[in-house]
Amino acid sequence: MSPKVSEAYKAEKKAAILEAALHCFTEKGFQATTVDDIVRHLGMSKGVIYSYFSSKEEMYIQMADDRMNAMVSSLSEQFKSIPNASDQIHHMFERFRRQSLKDLRKWLAFHLEFMLYAARQPELIERWKQYADKALVFIQEIIEAGIRSGEFRSDLDKETVACLFWSVRDGLALQYMLTGEETDYERTIQDMEQMVFRFIKA
Structure with missing residues (x-):
């Protein structure tokens, strides 16, 4: 035995x-x-x-899911001392600024290759969606809280704003995937943060 x-x-x-x-x-x-x-x-x-x-596909999904869960758990704990929805979104942008381009490029290349691979396999697309939805829901909950508190516009659609938020993040990451300097990247994030807040603020 x-x-x-x-x-x-x-x-x-x-x-x-x-x-x-x-x-x-x-x-x-x-x-x-x-x-x-x-x-x-x-x-x-x-x-x-x-x-x-x-399979190695299952390893990737588990790895990505663990990383997402760790991020959500860590931020949820930090947000206990950051009650305002606006400050929470600012905190998210600050996290983006603190991530070096070297680290960002490593992780983006890792995810992009899998996404292209998964695009031809419906069963992997569904698994990826379950992972990605966690990031969307996390931002949706912040936006919803900001609408209730009067910090954000009452007519906002939380799903749209969550997509906008991550599209800004992912789009910038793609823009700086191969070339660009840290200072330019940080300044662009700051400009994008101001643009997002001009859209969502009450």
């Missing part, structure tokens, strides 16, 4: 596999990476990896 494996042990193994997968994805690219690459990097048998994840 094999020994019982604790939940903590399983969580540790999964985290180790995802860390190895992330390393390979960012080094070689999502499509070029194979499960064998992850096996070699981790020094773990392929059978063990498949006992936790059925």
